[in-house]
Amino acid sequence: MxxxxxxxxxxxxxxxxxxxxxxxxxxxxxxxxxxxxxxxxxxxxxxxxxxxxxxxxxxxxxxxxxxxxxxxxxxxxxxxxxxxxxxxxxxxxxxxxxxxxxxxxxxxxxxxxxxxxxxxxxxxxxxxxxxxxxxxxxxxxxxxxxxxxxxxxxxxxxxxxxxxxxxxxxxxxxxxxxxxxxxxxxxxxxxxxxxxxxxxxxxxxxxxxxxxxxxxxxxxxxxxxxxxxxxxxxxxxFTARFLGLSNALPGVVRSVAADTIEVDLAAGALSARRFEGAATGDQVTVFLRPDSFKLTRRQHSTSAWPGQVEFSIYRGDCWDYHVRVGDDLIKARVFQEKIGLSRGDQVYLEPDESGMVMPLTEGSPGKDPLDLTVSPQASVGTGADA
Ligand SMILES: Nc1ncnc2c1ncn2[C@@H]1O[C@H](COP(=O)(O)OP(=O)(O)O)[C@@H](O)[C@H]1O
Ligand SMILES: [Mg+2]
The missing domain is CATH 3.40.50.300 (P-loop containing nucleotide triphosphate hydrolases)
Known part of the structure; x- marks a missing residue:
């Protein structure tokens, strides 16, 4: 020891x-x-x-x-x-x-x-x-x-x-x-x-x-x-960024329910697990891992965000994409995809449950954990035909 x-x-x-x-x-x-x-x-x-x-x-x-x-x-x-x-x-x-x-x-x-x-x-x-x-x-x-x-x-x-x-x-x-x-x-x-x-x-x-x-x-x-x-x-x-949680999206808490909260991001709304002290109007940062999205050509769920592929790289076991969603450029990593998408393709991005990490009140890195996990109803798409 x-x-x-x-x-x-x-x-x-x-x-x-x-x-x-x-x-x-x-x-x-x-x-x-x-x-x-x-x-x-x-x-x-x-x-x-x-x-x-x-x-x-x-x-x-x-x-x-x-x-x-x-x-x-x-x-x-x-x-x-x-x-x-x-x-x-x-x-x-x-x-x-x-x-x-x-x-x-x-x-x-x-x-x-x-x-x-x-x-x-x-x-x-x-x-x-x-x-x-x-x-x-x-x-x-x-x-x-x-x-x-x-x-x-x-x-x-x-x-x-x-x-x-x-x-x-x-x-x-x-x-x-x-x-x-x-x-x-x-x-x-x-x-x-x-x-x-x-x-x-x-x-x-x-x-x-x-x-x-x-x-x-x-x-x-x-x-x-x-x-x-x-x-x-x-x-x-700091940890979230250091561990490659490269999508850090600013948002605002729209509503707070018993177990869940709704967060408005520029890209769209997100349903997430409630964190302690959450209040309507809170400014938050939501972290989403690149591998936490379903990427589809068709919209399977109303919670999916429409976007456009700007950049793609094939890595052998996966594809990495940069997808423009409104003002945000979102990094998405997709495994098990047969046909790659190319620049200009219209897609739908759906953040899945495991990818949600946490928002932090803006300007206060290092605060208590605010564990945000997307509630089940927020990820219903199949994503099978991307
Ligand atoms: N012998 C030294 N003299 C002056 N500054 C040093 C010396 N060794 C390390 N530092 C400084 O101390 C800090 C920590 O360095 P270090 O322990 O080597 O970091 P790391 O291994 O994490 O890269 C750095 O700012 C570095 O410049
Ligand atoms: Mg060193």
Whole structure:
């Protein structure tokens, strides 16, 4: 388990950046928790503080029950004494060494120096974990990006750390390899049941591999939760936007019933689940995922919005469209469609139940969750013949 309490770190300079601004976080033993957020939000700094590579201004860090930093008690355990393995974004493989020498390195330096034969044995076992035993004697410069990444992972694991810290380990790999390595890292993490913090700015990666996601912005935690929770019901506008809820439509609450509300959007009306405190006349933002529309050539439901295709892209497993509906350009993603639509085609867009997320009172991102789900009567079309 890793516990961070009111952790703070600023970097001196003109901007006085508060890189980490009062972080409270618990990472349960054996779990993979992802720090997700835009570039510069403090993810790397958080990892470096945990690893002991930076010294916090304030707060407390405990790893596996042991306090490794406390500003109150003036305690600081150095990086080498912390039970941590880290993979850096750059991998930091030493080019003048073979693969095996790179992985043996952490065992051959520092206080608990291991004998050479023992270090070799353990390094080979670590290489086995990442399926790289065959390349043990290869000079490091003769490795592909994916292989370098595996070396870095083996080196991080060779001391059998209690905690694994991964800083954007996949961002330098090309797409196909990234998907495969993503699965491998997750499989290995689960097999070893090692407490892991993964840092990424890639929401898809975070959703795919995490037990829990912690969304960060400007040195602070915005929100945390299970991937499916954060994806399906984000509590803040920041999260909703960051997770690719690209259709954010301003609207006004027209009426409030017992369980539902009617919202007027420029594109049309929308029936949605009532949120607490909803009142007629409230200004709201409604988020709709691109994959939450039915797109049809004919109007099957009076709640469907008429529009015109402005742009289309075929992605293999789906089509992405930009559909002009009045003043709004709505992004829609459609799966299981045989014939693509083209620019200029007249269509009907029908937001479906699962796609509705939430409106937030305008100008108040981060307010309480206002969970809006389209009521059943709002989605009756079949959409079968698009
Ligand atoms: N060594 C440093 N000196 C000065 N500013 C830094 C240093 N490291 C990070 N920062 C600043 O701290 C903030 C957080 O950086 P970082 O933790 O690297 O973000 P992330 O990993 O989320 O992209 C940024 O504004 C960055 O410019
Ligand atoms: Mg970073």
């Amino acid at each position: 890793i516990t961070l309490t009111n952790l703070r770190k600023h970097f001196p300079g003109k901007s006085q950046t508060r890189a980490v601004d009062g972080l409270d976080l618990t990472v349960p033993a054996g779990k993979l928790v992802t720090l997700l957020g835009p570039s510069g939000c403090g993810k790397t700094t958080t990892l470096r503080l945990i690893a002991g590579l930076e010294r916090p201004d304030e707060g407390e860090i405990a790893i596996d029950g042991r306090t490794v930093f406390s500003s109150d008690r003036r305690g600081f355990v150095g990086a080498h004494q912390r039970p941590i393995g880290m993979v850096f974004q750059s991998y930091a493989i030493w080019p003048h060494m073979t693969v095996l020498a790179n992985v043996m390195f952490p065992l051959r330096e520092g206080h608990e120096k291991v004998s050479r034969p023992e270090a070799r044995k353990r390094a080979l076992a670590a290489l086995e974990l990442v399926h790289l035993s065959d390349l043990a004697d290869r000079p490091s410069p003769m490795l592909s990006g994916g292989q370098q990444q595996r070396v870095a992972l083996a080196r991080a694991l060779v001391r059998q750390p209690k905690v694994l810290l991964l800083d954007e380990p996949l961002s330098n790999l090309d797409a196909g390899l990234r998907d495969r390595m993503r699965e491998e890292i997750r499989a290995l993490q689960q097999r070893l049941a090692i407490t892991t913090i993964l840092v990424t700015h890639d929401q898809e990666e975070a959703l795919a591999v995490s037990d829990e996601i912690v969304l960060m912005n400007a040195g602070k935690i915005v929100e945390r939760g299970l991937p499916q929770e954060i994806y399906a019901a984000p509590r803040s506008e």
